[in-house]
Amino acid sequence: RVVVADRDASGAETVAAEIRAARGSAGARAVDVTDPDACDALMQHAVDEHGGLHVLFANAGVALTGQDGFAPPVDAWDRTIAVNLNGVFYCCRAAIPRIAASGGGAIVNTGSSMSTLPLGGMDAYAASKAGVIGLTKSLAASCGRLGIRVNSIGPGYVDTPMNTLIWGNDDVKDGFALGHATGLQTPEEIADVVVFLASGAARSLTGAHLTCDRGWTAFKMPDLLARWAAS
Secondary structure (H helix, E strand, C coil), X not given: CEEEEECCHHHHHHHHHHHHHCCCCEEEEECCCCCHHHHHHHHHHHHHHHCCCCEEEECCCCCCXXXXXXXXXXXXXXXXXXXXXXXXXXXXXXXXHHHXXXXXXXXXXXXXXXXXXXXXXXXXXHHHHHHHHHHHHHHHHHHHXXXXXXXXEEECCECCHHHHHHHCCHHHHHHHHHCCCCCCECHHHHHHHHHHHHCHHHCCCCXXXXXXXXXXXXXXCHXXXXXHHHX
């Protein structure tokens, strides 16, 4: 039973419909994660709709390509931090007491390969995603007594509409694919990692940052990426 949240209501409903088509139970909500009251209302809706809350996957993120880089404009910095870091905090803040009241559960926050191995020209994004790791570890230390595990994931480059806009053309996309030992990732394989971390199979994991990047941080091609960052 899932509540799908997105700033775009139609996008949330599309994903919810896919879950229902697979015989799951899912509803959709339009939410701006930069608004703490909206995040609180989202978590309460989940409790009201399903009788409790056991898992949070905090996945909202932006990458303001063309506006990031060395000394990015203040509004670009603020927007990136607001979504990628503050949004994760607001969702966790709203979810934790409700998960605890439901008997415990798990939180999974989306970091990035840039949390630990930043790419030049993405200063705000790298800082926001590094912050997710610190927040995750601190929350894990605080929430264990509540029966809540808190972990983060570090994907590489996933073949999504947002990244398609970042790449700009197929040549750049192909270049980034070469930076992974086994090619670009799919959203579905990241979902598999999240399901694992949310499940009892990961009961020994909390405060962990799980790199799931098809070898990006081990294999990336610095010369190629330096040329892309300078372009």
